[in-house]
Amino acid sequence: MDLSYTPEEEDFRARLREWLARTLPGLPPRPSPGDWPGRRAYDLGWQRRLYEAGYAGVHWDATPGVRLIFLEETEKAGAPYVGAGFVGLLHAGPTIAAEGTDAQRARWLPPILRGEEVWCQGFSEPDAGSDLAALRTRAWRDGDDYVVTGSKIWTSHAEVADWCELLVRTDPAAPKHRGITWLALPMDAPGITVRPLRTLAGPAEFAEVFLDEVRVPVANRVGDENDGWRVTLVTLSFERGTAFAGEVVACRRALAELAVEARKNGRWDDPALRRRLGRLNAEFRALWRLTQWNVSAAEASGGVPGAGGSVFKLRYSHARQELYDAAAEVLGPDCLDLDRPWTPDRLSSLAYTIAAGTSQVQHSIIAERILGLPKGR
Amino acid sequence: MRFRLTDDQRALRVGVREALARQFDGRALRAAVEEADGGGAAGEGTGRAVGAPRLGRGLWRALGDLGFFALRVPEADGGVGLGLPEAVLVFEEAGRALLPGPLVATHLAAGAVPGAATGETVVAAVDGGLVEWLAAADVVRGDSAGAVPLRSLDPLTPLHRVPAGRPASGTDPVAVLLTAAEQLGTATRVCELAAQHARAREQFGRPIGAFQAVAHLCAGILVRAETARAAVYAAAVTADPADIAAARILADEAAVRGARDCLQVHGGMGFTWESEVHLHLKRAWVRAQRAGGVTESEEMLAAALASETA
Numbered sequence: 001m002d003l004s005y006t007p008e009e010e011d012f013r014a015r016l017r018e019w020l021a022r023t024l025p026g027l028p029p030r031p032s033p034g035d036w037p038g039r040r041a042y043d044l045g046w047q048r049r050l051y052e053a054g055y056a057g058v059h060w061d062a063t064p065g066v067r068l069i070f071l072e073e074t075e076k077a078g079a080p081y082v083g084a085g086f087v088g089l090l091h092a093g094p095t096i097a098a099e100g101t102d103a104q105r106a107r108w109l110p111p112i113l114r115g116e117e118v119w120c121q122g123f124s125e126p127d128a129g130s131d132l133a134a135l136r137t138r139a140w141r142d143g144d145d146y147v148v149t150g151s152k153i154w155t156s157h158a159e160v161a162d163w164c165e166l167l168v169r170t171d172p173a174a175p176k177h178r179g180i181t182w183l184a185l186p187m188d189a190p191g192i193t194v195r196p197l198r199t200l201a202g203p204a205e206f207a208e209v210f211l212d213e214v215r216v217p218v219a220n221r222v223g224d225e226n227d228g229w230r231v232t233l234v235t236l237s238f239e240r241g242t243a244f245a246g247e248v249v250a251c252r253r254a255l256a257e258l259a260v261e262a263r264k265n266g267r268w269d270d271p272a273l274r275r276r277l278g279r280l281n282a283e284f285r286a287l288w289r290l291t292q293w294n295v296s297a298a299e300a301s302g303g304v305p306g307a308g309g310s311v312f313k314l315r316y317s318h319a320r321q322e323l324y325d326a327a328a329e330v331l332g333p334d335c336l337d338l339d340r341p342w343t344p345d346r347l348s349s350l351a352y353t354i355a356a357g358t359s360q361v362q363h364s365i366i367a368e369r370i371l372g373l374p375k376g377r
Numbered sequence: 378m379r380f381r382l383t384d385d386q387r388a389l390r391v392g393v394r395e396a397l398a399r400q401f402d403g404r405a406l407r408a409a410v411e412e413a414d415g416g417g418a419a420g421e422g423t424g425r426a427v428g429a430p431r432l433g434r435g436l437w438r439a440l441g442d443l444g445f446f447a448l449r450v451p452e453a454d455g456g457v458g459l460g461l462p463e464a465v466l467v468f469e470e471a472g473r474a475l476l477p478g479p480l481v482a483t484h485l486a487a488g489a490v491p492g493a494a495t496g497e498t499v500v501a502a503v504d505g506g507l508v509e510w511l512a513a514a515d516v517v518r519g520d521s522a523g524a525v526p527l528r529s530l531d532p533l534t535p536l537h538r539v540p541a542g543r544p545a546s547g548t549d550p551v552a553v554l555l556t557a558a559e560q561l562g563t564a565t566r567v568c569e570l571a572a573q574h575a576r577a578r579e580q581f582g583r584p585i586g587a588f589q590a591v592a593h594l595c596a597g598i599l600v601r602a603e604t605a606r607a608a609v610y611a612a613a614v615t616a617d618p619a620d621i622a623a624a625r626i627l628a629d630e631a632a633v634r635g636a637r638d639c640l641q642v643h644g645g646m647g648f649t650w651e652s653e654v655h656l657h658l659k660r661a662w663v664r665a666q667r668a669g670g671v672t673e674s675e676e677m678l679a680a681a682l683a684s685e686t687a
């Protein structure tokens with residue numbers, strides 16, 4: 001068990017720190033949450049800077065040590081988060097790297113790294129959420145194209161995406177897990193309608209996507225026809241395994257700020273509140289260690305995170321909600337003020353136990369795949 | 378950064394588990410409980426102290442021979458010369474096996490108290506207002522004057538109350554960490570027990586583990602145990618007091634809540650004296666009292682939070 005970093009990794013840290021100190025002051029002001037074109041430009045602009053400085057591929061081909069240093073240092077310095085780059089950098093990209101052909105890697109990966117293209121995730125449908133494999137969006141083969149008709153929902157960043165990792169049903173007669181195919185859908189293809197959906201936090205973070213006889217080249221298929229479920233499991237393991245690692249550092253920073261706030265407004269003198277924050281400190285420290293543990297385990301097993309990702313995702317999503325509940329206790333009546341940043345963050349935290357597989361689904365995955373309990377349903 | 382067990386550490390774990398299975402298997406555990414129980418149900422409610430558990434001197438020396446106590450004593454001084462990570466793995470196994478005795482106190486005394494390292498001397502320590510295994514000890518560290526026995530909730534941990542107990546905040550962080558490792562062992566064990574029972578026991582024509590309400594309880598036990606594992610192992614590597622306090626909080630929760638949920642999964646069987654489950658819960662409760670309890674660790678981490686921002 002080694003938690004130390006090599007001299008090369010420490011050197012990486014020092015150079016990154018120095019680069020962040022030089023670069024961050026020159027960033028444009030952050031766009032408002034509702035300004036989607038502004039957010040796209042801002043997030044891609046940040047990725048472009050990372051690319052030019054040689055940091056773009058850190059999520060993909062760096063050692064676990066370098067990756068975690070990157071997440072730690074960017075977060076501590078208050079650098080922008082991946083934002084609209086989330087799907088491209090943290091799940092479509094890794095999936096294409098693991099499952100795509102050379103030509104597909106050459107086509108899609110560089111623009112993700114250079115901050116030129118945004119991806120979204122078209123998995124969920126109105127009638128296929130937790131039961132994702134029940135998805136019904138149909139694709140027929142017509143020459144060198146698939147023709148796709150159906151609808152997707154809860155598609156984050158759909159409004160500003162260039163590409164969508166799309167799950168379609170190519171064989172309706174096969175058992176539900178065996179008739180699914182993974183396609184890269186160009187979002188400017190004719191027949192696509194995107195309708196933004198407002199979230200309870202106010203702005204439209206996700207959208208409905210309607211597909212009406214949209215033509216997608218067969219060359220855009222990642223993996224074999226009807227083998228999309230296996231590819232999907234690879235994608236989901238990235239999503240649950242490591243995609244949230246950086247946020248743990250962000251939560252630790254938020255918790256420290258909360259302690260400052262509590263000292264300022266006197267709530268710190270309440271031992272029960274103080275102990276609650278102490279417990280959250282333990283929680284987020286442990287989650288960071290669990291991240292290090294999972295990343296090391298993934299490296300030992302060839303790069304794809306295992307079911308341990310569900311353990312992390314489940315625990316983290318609840319911890320995040322507890323953090324913002326504790327913030328509300330510190331703020332008192334101010335927790336109702338949308339102009340205190342804690343308030344919208346508390347609202348956003350409500351999504352964490354739903355998105356990327358609900359807590360109930362994660363419990364079932366752990367029970368079946370780790371503990372070997374019989375399938376329920 | 379390679380945060381996973383090395384091959385040597387894996388081998389150590391397997392070796393310790395096998396050795397403990399030889400020295401103190403399920404039957405030995407049962408026998409120790411029955412012996413400690415003395416009059417059993419007849420003694421209950423009569424106000425008569427139940428028979429105190431005996432500390433097997435043979436077991437203690439066997440543990441000494443295994444290097445259990447001398448584990449961190451430098452080789453130059455006749456010890457095994459291993460570090461905290463290895464000690465944590467060994468104490469995790471001890472916790473898992475419900476090994477009785479003042480394990481942490483004797484381990485910490487190795488090198489300081491003659492005979493502790495070899496298991497010749499049994500060492501107990503005053504911790505706050507309590508001492509575990511006072512009567513069985515050859516040496517007691519701390520001021521145990523005026524110690525009075527209490528009727529211990531855990532049949533395998535005799536306890537004395539100490540009026541002038543020194544403040545628990547003086548506790549060696551290593552003692553806190555090794556306790557957390559024992560709690561992790563309990564959390565791991567109750568997870569196995571719960572899952573085994575959920576797979577085997579049938580009701581309504583299927584294994585109870587097929588019911589989500591049961592499956593999700595089991596999954597919760599696992600999540601707490603694995604999160605605690607990451608915290609405990611990391612604290613063993615860094616030896617940082619704040620990491621140790623965090624490990625303690627997570628491991629206490631994993632052990633106590635894990636044992637309770639495991640009991641729930643076992644139904645009526647879980648409430649019997651026969652079942653192993655209550656022994657884990659009771660031991661977890663005993664350990665949770667050590668070193669000022671979890672309150673101390675929470676306050677410490679709250680204070681750490683303040684200094685992290687400064």
Ligand SMILES: Cc1cc2nc3c(=O)[nH]c(=O)nc-3n(C[C@H](O)[C@H](O)[C@H](O)COP(=O)(O)OP(=O)(O)OC[C@H]3O[C@@H](n4cnc5c(N)ncnc54)[C@H](O)[C@@H]3O)c2cc1C
Nearest residue numbers: 121122123124129130154155156351354355356357358360
């Ligand atoms: C902020 C946000 C962003 C999202 N972004 C995307 C995106 O970009 N792309 C995308 O494809 N999807 C996205 N999603 C969708 C998300 O993956 C789904 O919402 C989620 O998988 C749950 O599906 P559902 O909403 O249909 O709920 P349902 O599946 O209908 O679940 C409703 C309730 O029933 C419970 N339940 C369902 N089945 C079971 C079962 N078998 N056992 C026990 N309980 C069960 C659930 O836990 C939940 O509590 C996003 C969701 C949110 C909230």
